[in-house]
Amino acid sequence: MKASNDAWSQELGPMIREDWAREIDIFETELRLRKQGKFDEKLFAETRLRRGAYGQRYDNGLRHDGIAQQNLAFPEAPTKGPMTQWYAPGMMRIKVPYGGLTPQQLETMAELAEDYSDGIAHVTTRQDFQLHFVLIEDAPALMRRLAAVGITTREACGNSVRNVTGCAIAGVCREEAFDISPYARALTFFLLGHQDVQDFGRKFKISFSGCAHNGCGLANMHDLGMVARTRVVDGLTQRGFQVFVGGGLGAVPHSARVLYDFLPVEELLPMAQAVSRVFARLGEKKNRARARVKFLVAKLGDEEFRRLVQEERKVLPSDPRWTAYLTDLPEATEEKPSKPGSALASTTNPEMLPWQKSNVYAQKQEGYSTVTVKLPLGDITAAQLRALADIARRYTPGAIRTTVEQNMVLRWISNSDLPALFAELQAAKLAGAGAEGIRDVVACPGTDTCKLGISASRGLAGELMRRFSSGDMAIDETIERLKIKISGCFNSCSQHHLADLGFYGVARKVGAHTVPHFQVVLGGQWSENGGAYGLPILAVPSRRIPQVIERIADRFRKERQAGETFQLFIKRIGKVSIKQMLDDLTAVPEHASDRSLYSDWRDPREYSTGDMGVGECAGEVVTRIDFDLAAAEREVFEAQLLLDSGNNDAAAKRALRAMLQAARGLVRLSYLDVPETPAVIIEEFRKRLYDTQLFFDPFAGGKFAHFLFSAFERADEPADQRSAHHRVEEAGLFVEAAHACNLRQGDRIAQSGLAAAT
Numbered sequence: 001m002k003a004s005n006d007a008w009s010q011e012l013g014p015m016i017r018e019d020w021a022r023e024i025d026i027f028e029t030e031l032r033l034r035k036q037g038k039f040d041e042k043l044f045a046e047t048r049l050r051r052g053a054y055g056q057r058y059d060n061g062l063r064h065d066g067i068a069q070q071n072l073a074f075p076e077a078p079t080k081g082p083m084t085q086w087y088a089p090g091m092m093r094i095k096v097p098y099g100g101l102t103p104q105q106l107e108t109m110a111e112l113a114e115d116y117s118d119g120i121a122h123v124t125t126r127q128d129f130q131l132h133f134v135l136i137e138d139a140p141a142l143m144r145r146l147a148a149v150g151i152t153t154r155e156a157c158g159n160s161v162r163n164v165t166g167c168a169i170a171g172v173c174r175e176e177a178f179d180i181s182p183y184a185r186a187l188t189f190f191l192l193g194h195q196d197v198q199d200f201g202r203k204f205k206i207s208f209s210g211c212a213h214n215g216c217g218l219a220n221m222h223d224l225g226m227v228a229r230t231r232v233v234d235g236l237t238q239r240g241f242q243v244f245v246g247g248g249l250g251a252v253p254h255s256a257r258v259l260y261d262f263l264p265v266e267e268l269l270p271m272a273q274a275v276s277r278v279f280a281r282l283g284e285k286k287n288r289a290r291a292r293v294k295f296l297v298a299k300l301g302d303e304e305f306r307r308l309v310q311e312e313r314k315v316l317p318s319d320p321r322w323t324a325y326l327t328d329l330p331e332a333t334e335e336k337p338s339k340p341g342s343a344l345a346s347t348t349n350p351e352m353l354p355w356q357k358s359n360v361y362a363q364k365q366e367g368y369s370t371v372t373v374k375l376p377l378g379d380i381t382a383a384q385l386r387a388l389a390d391i392a393r394r395y396t397p398g399a400i401r402t403t404v405e406q407n408m409v410l411r412w413i414s415n416s417d418l419p420a421l422f423a424e425l426q427a428a429k430l431a432g433a434g435a436e437g438i439r440d441v442v443a444c445p446g447t448d449t450c451k452l453g454i455s456a457s458r459g460l461a462g463e464l465m466r467r468f469s470s471g472d473m474a475i476d477e478t479i480e481r482l483k484i485k486i487s488g489c490f491n492s493c494s495q496h497h498l499a500d501l502g503f504y505g506v507a508r509k510v511g512a513h514t515v516p517h518f519q520v521v522l523g524g525q526w527s528e529n530g531g532a533y534g535l536p537i538l539a540v541p542s543r544r545i546p547q548v549i550e551r552i553a554d555r556f557r558k559e560r561q562a563g564e565t566f567q568l569f570i571k572r573i574g575k576v577s578i579k580q581m582l583d584d585l586t587a588v589p590e591h592a593s594d595r596s597l598y599s600d601w602r603d604p605r606e607y608s609t610g611d612m613g614v615g616e617c618a619g620e621v622v623t624r625i626d627f628d629l630a631a632a633e634r635e636v637f638e639a640q641l642l643l644d645s646g647n648n649d650a651a652a653k654r655a656l657r658a659m660l661q662a663a664r665g666l667v668r669l670s671y672l673d674v675p676e677t678p679a680v681i682i683e684e685f686r687k688r689l690y691d692t693q694l695f696f697d698p699f700a701g702g703k704f705a706h707f708l709f710s711a712f713e714r715a716d717e718p719a720d721q722r723s724a725h726h727r728v729e730e731a732g733l734f735v736e737a738a739h740a741c742n743l744r745q746g747d748r749i750a751q752s753g754l755a756a757a758t
């Protein structure tokens with residue numbers, strides 16, 4: 001039997017950062033409130049998303065068996081979001097900033113995969129980990145166990161700043177301007193939970209690259225992308241970033257625009273804060289399809305967007321954290337090798353040679369290599385995680401990173417250790433060759449677990465990898481470094497626009513039936529930070545995609561000109577000619593005569609789109625005031641619990657805190673930076689909401705405001721059972737009144753707030 005949330009809380013309490021511990025406690029209370037029907041469904045969905053607890057396919061309690069929709073019998077309970085059953089398993093996304101991990105963290109992942117999931121952890125294209133099939137009630141324990149080893153799931157999903165990604169070989173790369181890791185980390189923790197990133201209309205993705213030429217950071221497809229640069233001023237080398245803004249994939253891919261050519265590192269954090277404020281204030285909130293920052297940048301134009309960011313930067317209240325982390329930044333890289341570097345001995349092991357060619361990278365530090373551990377479809381079992389942790393401990397200074405191609409790397413391997421390391425990886429079935437080439441197909445979760453999946457991206461990827469490794473599909477030098485990326489739908493989670501051979505799922509109606517297809521997207525560019533997006537050519541039935549690949553590969557082999565890249569080849573031969581070459585593959589025989597195209601890879605059911613649900617990756621748009629008021633309500637609930645346990649003084653204080661929280665929420669509509677100091681909140685609340693009568697109830701007038709004022713005046717008086725009871729009741733009424741005020745005046749306050757904030 002699993003240990004309870006409480007048991008983990010007691011066991012791990014002292015090892016968890018105080019603010020993270022409080023966050024998890026709050027989530028646990030919200031969970032309890034929702035289960036009792038005392039917390040709004042949509043708000044709960046957004047609050048759980050912002051903590052990384054995600055929906056999963058079939059969690060609406062329905063599953064199509066190919067003939068008809070079947071009900072999955074989950075026990076009766078409230079929903080955990082619109083159309084999402086409480087007891088249906090979900091997914092937990094676990095943030096791994098710039099992919100950096102320690103062996104201890106890998107071991108924790110192994111335990112969590114076993115205790116709460118299906119024994120498998122999954123590495124994503126944003127360097128996160130994901131665990132599937134997790135019950136929501138296990139989430140607090142899971143979060144505490146992660147927090148105890150320094151990992152958070154906070155803001156992993158929802159309309160928030162997602163995992164900050166960065167080159168997996170940062171610090172050891174031969175071509176980087178400098179190691180981006182400490183900057184990526186500083187920005188991650190600066191923005192995590194920051195009040196200026198709580199009011200976005202959509203998610204916000206940030207990346208760091210060490211250089212302009214290679215692919216690793218993919219700045220071009222990010223909401224905010226940083227590319228390391230240096231310049232020499234008065235003989236001194238200065239570090240900075242070329243900053244890109246407004247990139248993104250999805251149905252409408254945008255290439256990012258240059259926001260700054262050279263931004264000194266001291267300005268990195270305030271710049272990101274200023275961009276966040278502009279996005280929160282002016283970004284689209286209602287029409288979710290146009291709410292990413294890319295649409296705001298396109299609407300305003302580069303110049304105007306830059307001007308607004310600069311204006312915002314000027315009025316930001318100064319924050320010591322902006323530059324504190326720069327004080328003891330190491331010159332080169334933070335990691336200290338655990339062994340001396342050594343020369344690479346030549347190997348005669350025929351199995352090791354191809355691995356060495358594709359998976360071993362010579363670091364800029366002489367005598368050391370970085371090794372890529374290829375994870376088929378990003379999956380790694382608990383036993384493999386433990387083996388890898390053990391290997392990393394013995395051969396590296398604990399230096400592991402996840403990659404955006406769903407793999408892991410081990411850094412700082414002394415070259416003479418490579419044969420022994422290879423043998424150990426082989427024993428753990430982690431020594432697959434061909435990393436990041438054609439054998440290493442990237443795929444999103446697709447119809448396996450994603451509610452939006454249309455076609456079986458993992459099924460197709462698995463089949464391709466089987467054919468490559470069995471020799472059913474031949475690989476030679478011309479095609480072995482090409483990249484294949486497969487998304488289950490147009491949302492592009494596998495980043496198919498940046499692949500040589502990209503595919504995304506679509507469905508086509510044929511008579512009364514539906515046939516799974518993939519749209520073929522060719523010639524995307526991975527290098528130059530994801531420099532160019534591929535061309536969509538045509539949609540082909542899912543089952544025929546291997547033939548598509550064979551034909552294109554064949555033609556490339558035969559017609560490639562000397563030194564020509566795949567992108568240039570696709571451009572040269574053109575869309576029309578490729579379409580002609582593939583056109584016959586689009587014909588679908590009638591269902592009655594041949595059913596082979598009417599099911600998807602690795603799924604024996606007749607295909608239907610009946611399992612698709614409403615995606616919740618970016619959540620409902622819930623505004624900051626909704627969160628503030630929900631937090632106030634939670635504090636009232638906690639005050640009641642304190643009262644019930646006879647803790648009168650603490651109950652009265654918590655009740656006052658609840659009122660202050662609600663009042664601050666209302667004040668923040670027109671004064672974003674209001675400090676948390678109670679006296680200031682009261683003063684601003686009086687000026688903005690009481691004197692203006694905006695807070696007045698149509699019947700009771702200013703009565704509820706006086707609950708706050710008098711509780712504040714008597715804050716230092718000790719409370720007995722009677723007075724505490726009154727205070728808690730008044731707090732409940734005050735929070736209700738704050739809700740009513742928000743509803744009545746929301747638009748008006750928000751508009752004047754916008755004016756005040758600009």
Ligand code: HEM
Pocket residue numbers: 123124125126130202205221247248249250251252292444445449450451452491492493494495615616617618
């Ligand atoms: C499980 C349910 C998921 C849903 C419903 C979902 C939904 C979406 C949506 C709607 C977009 C398009 C964004 C836009 O157009 O604004 C998107 C993009 C993306 N997602 Fe997901 N996603 C899911 C899982 C994942 C996973 C597991 C990964 C990582 C493997 C991932 C990585 C990405 C990436 C890299 C992009 C493209 C970059 C961009 O944001 O523009 N997503 N996703």
Ligand code: SF4
Pocket residue numbers: 444445446447450451452453454457487488489490491492493494
């Ligand atoms: S691309 Fe589509 S199917 Fe794949 S994970 Fe993203 S939303 Fe789901």
